[in-house]
Amino acid sequence: MPIPESGYPATAAVSPRVQAVETTASTNADVVAAVTADPAAWPHLSLLVTDDQRAGRGRLDRSWTTPPGTALAASVVLDVAEVPVEARGWIPLAAGAAMTRAVRGQLKGHGASTAELKWPNDVLVDGGKICGILAEAVPGTFEKVVVGSGVNTRMSRADLPVTTATSFAAIGRDCDDDRLLADYLSALSSLVDDLRRGDVERVRREVADLCVTVGKDVEVSLPDGTTLQGTATGLDAAGRLVVTSGTVETAVSAGDVVHVR
Numbered sequence: 073m074p075i076p077e078s079g080y081p082a083t084a085a086v087s088p089r090v091q092a093v094e095t096t097a098s099t100n101a102d103v104v105a106a107v108t109a110d111p112a113a114w115p116h117l118s119l120l121v122t123d124d125q126r127a128g129r130g131r132l133d134r135s136w137t138t139p140p141g142t143a144l145a146a147s148v149v150l151d152v153a154e155v156p157v158e159a160r161g162w163i164p165l166a167a168g169a170a171m172t173r174a175v176r177g178q179l180k181g182h183g184a185s186t187a188e189l190k191w192p193n194d195v196l197v198d199g200g201k202i203c204g205i206l207a208e209a210v211p212g213t214f215e216k217v218v219v220g221s222g223v224n225t226r227m228s229r230a231d232l233p234v235t236t237a238t239s240f241a242a243i244g245r246d247c248d249d250d251r252l253l254a255d256y257l258s259a260l261s262s263l264v265d266d267l268r269r270g271d272v273e274r275v276r277r278e279v280a281d282l283c284v285t286v287g288k289d290v291e292v293s294l295p296d297g298t299t300l301q302g303t304a305t306g307l308d309a310a311g312r313l314v315v316t317s318g319t320v321e322t323a324v325s326a327g328d329v330v331h332v333r
Contacts, residue, residue: 080092097126104208107210166267187202196284202223203223206221302320
């Protein structure tokens with residue numbers, strides 16, 4: 073049975089459609105299917121949300137599950153028709169930056185903990201991953217992208233899937249799900265608008281300001297099975313991570329990054 077939309081009033085003030093469900097296998101899969109079937113019913117910033125996702129997916133098609141009620145899964149529709157094709161690589165990073173801002177809003181006034189962005193779009197708190205993000209284009213169209221996020225909200229330390237993960241509950245913080253989603257959508261909408269206007273530099277600055285990866289020694293597992301080691305020295309114009317090893321600079325568009333220090 074759907075959760076009443078009134079459960080997310082702040083989010084509904086930002087989004088034209090907020091659909092909350094008790095449980096689902098994957099919010100991203102549901103939204104991609106829904107947009108494919110009836111795109112007009114899912115305009116820009118439409119959202120599907122649940123706190124019981126049974127078959128979530130991450131980068132490299134990894135699957136993950138969480139105990140019911142302990143994590144917030146949300147997928148948002150972005151209309152990118154007016155975003156230049158060469159700028160669309162920034163969309164996943166913009167989503168990570170927007171969620172980092174939203175998580176920071178939840179932590180404000182609660183001690184020293186803060187949220188940071190790990191390239192390309194993992195959100196960290198005190199070095200632990202609190203949110204992962206997956207963006208995927210709707211098949212058959214160049215106009216719609218679905219961005220899914222999974223935020224560890226009420227997950228106890230015992231339930232965390234790996235030692236490198238964290239949650240609001242694990243650091244002793246409450247999370248206002250409605251405010252978190254509203255802040256996330258507002259920030260994401262603003263960044264997508266920047267991309268539509270061609271202001272990629274503003275998006276690059278926002279991502280770079282939040283990105284804790286820049287300046288760290290890193291080890292990157294690349295899609296071809298090789299490993300790249302060096303120092304993350306910046307982001308290029310396409311949002312790729314620039315890794316410097318000696319005098320050689322390599323721009324990484326995809327890969328699993330480990331912060332060595």
